Amino acid sequence: MSQSVYGARVRRKEDPRLVTGHGQYTDDVQLPGLLYAAMLRSPHAHARILSIDARDAEAMPGVVKVYTGSQLKGLVAPIPTAWIPPESDLKMVEHPVLAYDRVRYAGDGVAMVVAESRALAEDALDAIRVDYEALPAVYDQVRAMATDAPQLHGDAPGNVALHWTVGTDTDEVFRAADVVVSQTIRQQRLIPNPMEPRSAAALYNGATGELTLWATSQNPHIHRVLVSGVLGIPEHRLRIVSTDVGGGFGSKIACYPDEVLVAYAARDLGVPVKWTETRSEHFTATSHGRDHVDEVQLAGTRDGKVLAVRVKAYANMGAYLSTAGPGVPTILFGLIVNGAYDIAHASAEVYGVFTNTTPVDAYRGAGRPEATFLIERIMDRYAAAIQMDPVEVRRRNLIRREQFPYANPFGLSYDSGDYHQALDKALAMLDYPAIRREQEALRRQGKYIGIGFSTYVEMCGLGPSQVAGAVGFQGGLWESAMVRVHPGGKVSVFTGASPHGQGEETTFAQIVAEKLGLPLEDIEVVHGDTNRIAMGWGTYGSRTTAVGGGALALAADRVVAKAKTIAAHMLEIPEEAVQFEEGRFHPEGSRDRSVSFQEVTLQAYLAWNLPAGVEPGLEASAFYDPTNFTYPFGTHIAVVSVDAETGETRLMRYIAVDDCGPTINPMIVEGQIHGGIAQGVGQALYEGAVYDDDAQLVTGSFLDYAMPKARFFPRIELDHTVTPSPHNPLGVKGVGETGTIASTPAVVNAVMDALAPLGVDDLAMPFTPARVWEAIQAAEGRKGGQS
Amino acid sequence: MQLKGHKLVEASPAVCYRLLTDPEVLVRTMPGLKRMEPTGEGTYAADLEMGVAAIRGRYAGTMAIQDAVEGSSYRLIMDGQGPGGFVNVNMLVQFQEAEKGCDVAYEGEAKVGGTVAGVGQRMLSGVASFIMNQFFTSVAKEAKKIEG
Numbered sequence: 034m035s036q037s038v039y040g041a042r043v044r045r046k047e048d049p050r051l052v053t054g055h056g057q058y059t060d061d062v063q064l065p066g067l068l069y070a071a072m073l074r075s076p077h078a079h080a081r082i083l084s085i086d087a088r089d090a091e092a093m094p095g096v097v098k099v100y101t102g103s104q105l106k107g108l109v110a111p112i113p114t115a116w117i118p119p120e121s122d123l124k125m126v127e128h129p130v131l132a133y134d135r136v137r138y139a140g141d142g143v144a145m146v147v148a149e150s151r152a153l154a155e156d157a158l159d160a161i162r163v164d165y166e167a168l169p170a171v172y173d174q175v176r177a178m179a180t181d182a183p184q185l186h187g188d189a190p191g192n193v194a195l196h197w198t199v200g201t202d203t204d205e206v207f208r209a210a211d212v213v214v215s216q217t218i219r220q221q222r223l224i225p226n227p228m229e230p231r232s233a234a235a236l237y238n239g240a241t242g243e244l245t246l247w248a249t250s251q252n253p254h255i256h257r258v259l260v261s262g263v264l265g266i267p268e269h270r271l272r273i274v275s276t277d278v279g280g281g282f283g284s285k286i287a288c289y290p291d292e293v294l295v296a297y298a299a300r301d302l303g304v305p306v307k308w309t310e311t312r313s314e315h316f317t318a319t320s321h322g323r324d325h326v327d328e329v330q331l332a333g334t335r336d337g338k339v340l341a342v343r344v345k346a347y348a349n350m351g352a353y354l355s356t357a358g359p360g361v362p363t364i365l366f367g368l369i370v371n372g373a374y375d376i377a378h379a380s381a382e383v384y385g386v387f388t389n390t391t392p393v394d395a396y397r398g399a400g401r402p403e404a405t406f407l408i409e410r411i412m413d414r415y416a417a418a419i420q421m422d423p424v425e426v427r428r429r430n431l432i433r434r435e436q437f438p439y440a441n442p443f444g445l446s447y448d449s450g451d452y453h454q455a456l457d458k459a460l461a462m463l464d465y466p467a468i469r470r471e472q473e474a475l476r477r478q479g480k481y482i483g484i485g486f487s488t489y490v491e492m493c494g495l496g497p498s499q500v501a502g503a504v505g506f507q508g509g510l511w512e513s514a515m516v517r518v519h520p521g522g523k524v525s526v527f528t529g530a531s532p533h534g535q536g537e538e539t540t541f542a543q544i545v546a547e548k549l550g551l552p553l554e555d556i557e558v559v560h561g562d563t564n565r566i567a568m569g570w571g572t573y574g575s576r577t578t579a580v581g582g583g584a585l586a587l588a589a590d591r592v593v594a595k596a597k598t599i600a601a602h603m604l605e606i607p608e609e610a611v612q613f614e615e616g617r618f619h620p621e622g623s624r625d626r627s628v629s630f631q632e633v634t635l636q637a638y639l640a641w642n643l644p645a646g647v648e649p650g651l652e653a654s655a656f657y658d659p660t661n662f663t664y665p666f667g668t669h670i671a672v673v674s675v676d677a678e679t680g681e682t683r684l685m686r687y688i689a690v691d692d693c694g695p696t697i698n699p700m701i702v703e704g705q706i707h708g709g710i711a712q713g714v715g716q717a718l719y720e721g722a723v724y725d726d727d728a729q730l731v732t733g734s735f736l737d738y739a740m741p742k743a744r745f746f747p748r749i750e751l752d753h754t755v756t757p758s759p760h761n762p763l764g765v766k767g768v769g770e771t772g773t774i775a776s777t778p779a780v781v782n783a784v785m786d787a788l789a790p791l792g793v794d795d796l797a798m799p800f801t802p803a804r805v806w807e808a809i810q811a812a813e814g815r816k817g818g819q820s
Numbered sequence: 821m822q823l824k825g826h827k828l829v830e831a832s833p834a835v836c837y838r839l840l841t842d843p844e845v846l847v848r849t850m851p852g853l854k855r856m857e858p859t860g861e862g863t864y865a866a867d868l869e870m871g872v873a874a875i876r877g878r879y880a881g882t883m884a885i886q887d888a889v890e891g892s893s894y895r896l897i898m899d900g901q902g903p904g905g906f907v908n909v910n911m912l913v914q915f916q917e918a919e920k921g922c923d924v925a926y927e928g929e930a931k932v933g934g935t936v937a938g939v940g941q942r943m944l945s946g947v948a949s950f951i952m953n954q955f956f957t958s959v960a961k962e963a964k965k966i967e968g
Contacts (some may be wrong), residue, residue, distance in 0.1 A: 076905035076934025139905075139934060159903045311933050718900065727931060727943070733938015 038546035040805035042700040047538040047551070056277040059232035060309045067234075068091055068097055070295055070308035071154035073144040073161055074134035074318060078728030079183060082134055082143065082163060090146060090160040095153035097302065099161065100145045100294065102133030110263045111298055112290055112353070115255065116360035117505040121197035122643045122734030125188035126387070128353035130263070130290040130297075136165070137185050137352035137418075137601040139729055141321045145294050147306055162781075171726035174349040174386035175326055178466030185352060185387040185585065192387040193358055194350045199367045201442050203332070206341040209589035210332035214414040219797050220403050222324035222349065222722035223715075224738055225396050226797030228633055229279025230315045230353040233292035234307035235299035245272045248292045250282040250561075253531055253572020255387050255508060257563050259356070264296060265749030275561040282712070284319050284571050285533070287356035291318070296561035316733045321722060322396020324349035327391055328408040331414070333466040336499045337421050337429045341378035344370045344407055350385045351604040357506075359385060359572075360572075364504045365400025365492075365574075368443040372408035373666055374430040378440040380724030389728040395396050399710055401491040402777055409487045409778035413785065424465065427488045445492060447664045448758045448766075450692060455754050456488055459690040462750055468672065472481060476790055481677055481788025482685065487669045487779035489622035493767040494663035494760070510576070511658035513569050514584035516545060518651040522631035524549065524556045527564065529569015530581030531561045535769060536701040537577055539586055544763070548589035549682060550616030550630055566654075575665070578697065582661070583761040584657035594634045602644040603628050603636060631654050665766040667691035669775040672781040677791065678807025682718055689775065690774030692754040692770035702768050709772020715741040717780035723801045738798075763786045779796040792816055821943050821959070823911055824962040826925035827956035833965035839962055840913065841885060842892065844872035851951050854878070858861075858961045868905065869901055870907075872916065877903035892913060905934020922965075924956065945962040 049055055086098040112128040125400075131142045144161055148154035164643065169183040176182055177192040184558040185192055218246055234247040242265050250256045253273035259269050278285060292309060298308045310318060328345040348362030367381035398405075416423040431452040432439045439447040463484075470480050495501070513529035516644035526545055530537065542556040549556075559565055561753035569581075593613060600618035601608040604626060613623045619627035633651075640649035672686040689706055698700045725732045732738040757764030777798075784800050785793070794806065829836050832964040845862060856868040869878050881900030883945040888894040898909040910954045911928030917936065932941060940947075 039882075074934070076901075076937075078933070101888050139937070316938055317935075358887060622913055725937065727933065729933050729937035731937065733935060734940070737938075737942055 037547060038553050039697060040365070040695070041440040041698065042541055043543060043553060043698055044535050045539045045701065046542060047536065049276065049570055053743065054164070057276070058229055058277050058279060059234055061251050062247050062441065063233040063236065064236055064305040065308055067305045068147050068149060068302070069154045069707050070298060070306050071146050071151065071158050072142050072291060072308070072314070073130065073146070073158045073163070074314070074786050075139060075143050077118055077136055077165050077167050078139045078172070079168040080136050080165040081168060081255065082132060082136065083166055083764050084164045085144060086162040087144060090157040091155070091161060093157050095149040096157045097147045097149065098296065099157070101133065102129055102131035102143065105131055105297070106133050109293060112263060112293065114354035114359055115259065115356045115507040116358065117507060118197055118359055118363040119505050121195040121359065121363060123195045123359055125702070126186040126189055126353065138391055141352065142290050142390055147302065153704040163187045167314060170389040172388050172390050172724035172728040174324070174388055177386050177388045178347070178384070183389070183780065185389065189387055193355065193383035193384060194339040194387050195363065195383070197363045197367065198380070199443055200383045203343045203377050203378045203380050206378045207330065207332045207343070210340055211335050212296065212333045212415065213419055213471050214411060214418050215328065215330045216411060216758060216795070217330060218327045218407060218410060220323050220325040220327065220406060221798055222393070223322045223396055224316055224722050224732070225282040225284035225319070225322055226315070226740060227280030227282055227284060227430050230310045230312060231285065231289065231291065231319055232307070232309040233295040234305065235296040236305040237300040237303060241270070243270045243272065243297055245293060246296050246519070247274045249278050249279065249285050251285045251533055251573055253561055253563050254529060254569045255571055256288055256292070257749070258276045258508070258571070260293060261295060261707050263293050270476065272562070272564045275533070278561070280534045282397045283322060283399055283573060283668060287320050287394050291336065309349040311372035313734060317730055318390055320355050320394035321351065321391045322393060323403060324393055327407055328381055329404070329411045331411045331686060332809065333415055333419070335419055336443055336800070337419060338569060339374055339376050339415065339430045342371055342376055342408065342411065343379065346381065346383045348383060348385045349388050349393055350616060351390045352387060353392050355392040355394035356571040358392060359508060360504070361395050361400045362403070366404045368445055369401060369492055370404045370408060371439070371441055372405060373432060373488050374408070375432045375436065375439070376430070377442065387492045391726060391730070392782055397573065397709065398773045400412050400590040402713065402774045403768065405489050405491065405774050409489065413782050416820060423486055424460065429452065429587050430455065440581045446488065446661060448661060448760050449756045450490070450664065450666050451756060452488060452490070452666055452755060455690045456668045457611040458752055459670050459688050460753065462690070462752060463670050464563065466782065479677070480674070481791065482672060482674045483783040483785065485673070485779045485781065485783025485786055487775045487782065488773070489775040490664050490666040491771060491774045492662040492664055493575035493770060494659060495574035496580045496659040497661065498543050498658050508570060510570055510580070511656055512580040512584045513567060513654065513656050514581065514588040515654040516585070516588045516652060518592060518634050522555065522634045524614060526556060526558045526559060527586065528560050528581050528585060529566050529567045529744060531569065531571045532577055535577060535705065537581070537697065540697045540701060541582065542703050544582055544585050545589050548586065548593060550613070575769040578763070578765050579758070579761050579767050580657065580659050582763050582765060583659060584655045585657060587628045587657050588653045588761040591655065592651060593603050595647070595651060595653065596637070598644060598647055599637055600628050600633045600643070602635065631778060659761045660682040663694070663766040665691065665693045665758055665768060667775065669770065669779040671776070671779040673780065673783040673787055674786040675784060675805060677809055680802035680804070680809060682800055682805060684714065686747055686750065688750045689772065690752045690770050691768065692756050692766070693771065694757045694764045694766040696753070697765070703751055705768045706751060706772045709770060710749060710776040711741045711746065713776030716777045717798055718800050821911070821930045821941070821947070823930050823948055824927045825949060825952055826923055828918060828959045829924055829956065829963050830921040831966065833917055835966055836924055837891045837915050837923040837964055839959055841888070845962055849955055849962060851954050856883065862888065866900070870902065879907060903934035907932050907934060907936065926952070929939055
């Protein structure tokens with residue numbers, strides 16, 4: 034073999050299938066006799082259900098059955114949450130698959146129609162008469178905690194879902210500090226929008242009792258655990274299939290009522306049933322992200338040393354607890370509020386609050402973007418307060434290379450890194466002194482540009498399982514892999530991680546190709562099917578390459594070890610003398626005699642002449658539990674111009690220097706960073722869910738919910754540093770979320786830098802032209818009043 | 821969503837009042853109103869066809885005329901449910917003698933819920949004033965027939 038594919042810009046193996054319409058998405062499932070489901074959703078944010086009359090709907094031609102909440106109560110268990118943070122007093126309120134007495138958000142399921150076609154099912158929804166008694170509703174988490182607020186759940190007084198504190202005592206440090214800066218920050222609610230909406234299809238075999246559920250899931254094995262519990266179908270008779278999933282960004286982690294209902298109907302009717310949400314439905318019925326109101330405080334010295342940071346957060350949980358919902362604003366947020374800085378004292382206090390809104394769960398970054406935003410914003414405030422350059426403040430506080438492994442105030446052990454190196458590299462790409470001079474010159478012409486920094490770190494590669502247990506995640510966080518070499522030498526790789534757009538069919542094949550010395554096209558990666566893969570925990574938290582790839586590396590090593598034993602026997606030399614290079618086994622130091630990997634494989638299966646004690650066949654599994662999280666880091670710099678006349682922000686330059694450890698496929702890594710940055714910029718400048726006073730979602734379509742478009746971006750300037758993580762066999766750190774985590778504060782800091790001479794010092798995201806313009810006008814008004 | 825506006829109709833307040841409380845006239849003049857049948861004193865069952873942005877369909881509901889002061893004012897209460905969600909309207913309608921006829925003023929609030937709120941609520945007030953304008957133009961024509 035010639036050049037190694039490991040570390041190369043190999044084109045994605047999955048793309049020809051996906052871009053030519055040959056993917057196997059859930060909505061592609063076609064089965065004989067397939068029926069279609071449609072969900073009736075509450076138009077009220079909060080109401081009592083007085084009665085439901087579905088007789089007209091059931092009498093319509095083609096309608097097979099209408100299910101309501103009261104029919105299913107007792108037959109289908111409520112939807113559970115899978116993250117119970119310890120000592121958070123989490124209120125695990127009932128989340129019925131269909132509301133039976135009360136609806137708690139606009140979009141809450143009320144009835145399901147099953148009919149012979151999708152159109153008939155949707156038409157029948159209009160014929161169901163629901164008599165509601167509207168109740169007062171609340172969408173804002175701070176208002177929901179007021180004594181006179183509408184109450185959502187009898188067993189969650191004051192709408193408090195959880196109250197959690199973590200960290201060291203900071204009061205004394207704050208009392209004694211020379212400088213204290215504070216800010217209240219709203220991190221607006223975002224609506225994840227993968228290209229593929231959610232979908233589910235179910236087939237029940239009455240003779241065997243087996244149920245197959247195709248579902249748009251990031252984690253089919255977690256779905257199997259949860260659906261098994263909710264419907265009482267034992268795991269060996271329940272198969273979850275998520276072959277191709279068109280993006281998730283966290284919104285396809287949760288177990289939703291919809292897939293449970295579809296499975297229930299298929300079993301109940303003995304006929305396969307399919308459901309696919311509409312985009313409008315997606316906006317209200319699929320989990321949302323972020324939605325924090327945070328108070329952040331920083332204590333420091335006058336010469337730029339941060340002494341302490343503390344955060345009080347009010348996190349909107351929505352109407353019910355989503356699957357990973359409670360873990361996001363606690364564990365994934367609170368434990369890292371000190372960011373990339375060496376801060377001795379830090380604490381976080383979090384309230385999770387029920388409101389009459391769509392449930393909130395993980396959204397790309399999940400908790401870490403919120404934490405990073407706070408520390409990166411307050412660092413800029415601190416820099417301004419002590420009149421120091423924001424870069425210099427960061428430089429003085431970033432964890433130094435010699436401090437790794439670094440124990441942060443919450444007990445996390447940051448693995449490895451050289452944060453200053455990434456900062457210096459990014460600054461060199463920018464030419465910092467030059468851009469500051471340009472900024473000054475432009476200001477004199479009445480033009481405003483700003484430079485914003487984000488020197489972030491995040492924790493990902495979620496695992497090990499012992500930590501999962503300690504933080505209340507109701508599952509393990511190891512990963513499984515199996516490498517099966519077929520008699521002809523082709524390889525099937527089975528992974529328990531369930532990639533859905535991240536390109537692991539390619540990167541995982543690259544890992545195995547490197548280990549086995551085989552061409553990439555001989556390796557196929559299988560994922561997303563609980564009948565083909567025994568167990569796994571799925572893709573989220575940038576864990577797949579670190580943990581799933583780690584498992585795969587171990588499994589491939591085991592295959593090579595066995596092949597080596599057989600090769601030694603074939604070559605009639607001691608095993609220690611066998612060398613494996615470029616797909617061939619040969620005696621150390623001599624290539625005259627050798628056997629190929631394929632020849633060894635064939636012998637493993639023929640088993641005509643195996644060494645004593647060696648079993649036939651050539652495959653190996655690994656169940657890999659990492660020793661710790663991984664901590665990718667880097668420096669992102671945004672340069673923006675703000676038009677003071679129109680309030681419009683334009684991104685002029687975007688520089689990202691990231692360290693995710695060694696890269697297996699730089700093209701895929703860059704793609705992840707590009708997409709991540711775009712999503713983070715979306716929060717800074719464009720996106721935001723808006724509810725009206727009756728808790729109706731106003732931004733329920735792309736007409737009013739602005740997603741970032743490619744044309745909003747300049748060429749993104751990328752570079753990287755490479756610090757392997759000691760926490761997994763490949764040394765990789767994860768890169769799926771870094772862009773989103775880093776870019777929101779970089780852009781916001783840049784806009785605030787641009788607006789500083791205009792007197793604007795506080796502004797809530799997203800920075801739409803209208804908002805920026807109003808802030809400029811208000812600041813000018815204040816100035817006018819003073820003079 | 822706030823609803824507010826007024827329109828000059830070339831007819832006396834008494835005629836305007838009569839037209840605007842007559843189900844037959846309303847079905848003829850109100851865009852999308854397909855049916856309006858009395859169910860009691862000042863209450864009606866109504867069917868309305870509406871199309872706002874992506875939301876189209878037939879809304880079934882009730883209309884009620886309350887606090888009626890003959891020839892002067894009444895309060896219009898509408899509750900409708902349809903495929904896109906619900907629409908509730910609570911609006912005061914006043915009739916005042918003007919130089920060239922009657923100034924009909926309306927003021928109130930419309931609440932929308934469900935998809936209709938999420939898809940195009942931003943455009944709804946524009947749509948509402950467009951519909952109101954169409955409506956009053958038709959009413960003015962009816963008035964002309966009577967007065968003329």
